[in-house]
């Protein structure tokens with residue numbers, strides 16, 4: 001058992017939940033009818049940081065509704081969790097839990113990138129947005145995305161960016177995301193055939 005695994009094996013948050021409490025969500029409230037918010041997401045729902053116990057609350061099963069997850073063992077999960085936590089102020093994986101079922105039913109991640117640009121500023125990136133298919137259409141997608149936006153603003157990011165499938169452009173536009181002049185449709189990728197289970201990090 002590695003040191004990282006031991007460190008992350010207790011039930012612990014990836015980041016301080018107090019940060020979510022401090023993020024200013026009021027300007028997004030008008031987007032919701034009926035009104036929901038980070039602190040009041042709805043009956044038996046809780047918005048919180050990813051927890052090391054979420055391996056057993058269906059977090060990876062939820063992510064598999066977004067893309068291929070593969071076989072991630074409990075130990076791999078805890079090691080990745082510990083590594084993310086060690087990268088201070090970088091990974092803000094945020095989830096919605098159904099507290100009756102003890103199941104993670106929504107998730108999104110804010111990655112904070114340190115820059116030399118913009119007066120040594122920080123830039124946010126929205127990643128891995130997903131809501132369990134049996135909970136969709138209840139504003140929880142909007143809630144988790146705007147939670148991340150509020151978090152990015154609270155932390156002091158000068159902007160937040162995302163990549164998405166074409167069909168989701170209207171969804172993100174409705175939440176304030178916009179193409180910058182001359183930058184529509186220019187997300188580009190190189191995919192590698194590198195061994196999937198080996199990293200030289």
Ligand SMILES: CC(C)(COP(=O)(O)OP(=O)(O)OC[C@H]1O[C@@H](n2cnc3c(N)ncnc32)[C@H](O)[C@@H]1OP(=O)(O)O)[C@@H](O)C(=O)NCCC(=O)NCCS
Pocket residue numbers: 065066128129130131132135136137138139140141142143163164165167168170171
């Ligand atoms: C995209 C996703 C997170 C939306 O979650 P949701 O809880 O159903 O979203 P909401 O209920 O908050 O819907 C908000 C609005 O977005 C629209 N919307 C939701 N999903 C959409 C989709 N797939 N395509 C286009 N519009 C969509 C809704 O119609 C709704 O519009 P309205 O406010 O005018 O009624 C969810 O469909 C999902 O997890 N999809 C699979 C994973 C995925 O594609 N993630 C995004 C990766 S970029």
